[in-house]
Amino acid sequence: xxxxxxxxxxxxxxxxxxxxxxxxxxxxxxxxxxxxxxxxxxxxxxxxxxxxxxxxxxxxxxxxxxxxxxxxxxxxxxxxxxxxxxxxxxxxxxxxxxxxxxxxxxxxxxxxxxxx
Amino acid sequence: xxxxxxxxxxxxxxxxxxxxxxxxxxxxxxxxxxxxxxxxxxxxxxxxxxxxxxxxxxxxxxxxxxxxxxxxxxxxxxxxxxxxxxxxxxxxxxxxxxxxxxxxxxxxxxxxxx
Numbered sequence: 597x598x599x600x601x602x603x604x605x606x607x608x609x610x611x612x613x614x615x616x617x618x619x620x621x622x623x624x625x626x627x628x629x630x631x632x633x634x635x636x637x638x639x640x641x642x643x644x645x646x647x648x649x650x651x652x653x654x655x656x657x658x659x660x661x662x663x664x665x666x667x668x669x670x671x672x673x674x675x676x677x678x679x680x681x682x683x684x685x686x687x688x689x690x691x692x693x694x695x696x697x698x699x700x701x702x703x704x705x706x707x708x709x710x711x712x
Numbered sequence: 713x714x715x716x717x718x719x720x721x722x723x724x725x726x727x728x729x730x731x732x733x734x735x736x737x738x739x740x741x742x743x744x745x746x747x748x749x750x751x752x753x754x755x756x757x758x759x760x761x762x763x764x765x766x767x768x769x770x771x772x773x774x775x776x777x778x779x780x781x782x783x784x785x786x787x788x789x790x791x792x793x794x795x796x797x798x799x800x801x802x803x804x805x806x807x808x809x810x811x812x813x814x815x816x817x818x819x820x821x822x823x824x825x826x
Binding site (some may be wrong): 645703 | 753
């Protein structure tokens with residue numbers, strides 16, 4: 597069964613809206629979560645690393661004020677796309693490590709964001 | 713940083729035939745190599761992984777090989793079935809402790825023709 601739950605699976609909204617995506621680890625505590633963005637027919641691009649109780653680490657070129665990440669508990673990280681515009685439309689995927697960094701990371705099922 | 717190259721980008725095989733996907737990596741510090749299968753509209757699912765202290769690993773119809781010297785690793789799927797059709801990603805992760813980020817290849821779209 598799924599070990600990482602991501603919600604919602606699909607969002608369609610108007611330009612200027614802020615959208616929050618949740619990523620939950622099921623049955624384990626995730627001290628580190630990763631947020632990815634995937635364009636059609638392309639690979640996963642890491643946006644940021646989310647650490648429980650501290651600020652996220654953003655990859656080069658990713659606007660931290662645009663993509664707000666909060667990892668307030670060991671089982672939940674959220675990504676908020678602020679004032680979304682059509683160019684933010686994409687597939688967003690989260691993944692989580694457990695507390696053992698030698699274990700594989702598990703991915704959520706992604707969120708399809710469409711900004712009109 | 714790490715660079716992972718993957719080929720082919722698309723692969724069509726007849727049902728029952730084998731499929732091979734190859735990847736290379738650039739950073740000799742990478743020591744963990746997972747393979748993910750992504751179906752349309754879903755997140756990637758881990759199908760097999762290999763660590764740098766192992767040369768080959770097999771799980772039923774799926775096998776992965778690793779050549780550390782050449783920095784090559786490959787995925788082999790035998791007796792392919794239509795449900796194997798998906799996009800496959802190779803990836804590499806460095807050691808050194810902590811939660812190191814994974815670098816993905818560009819993906820291979822596998823089509824198994826019934």
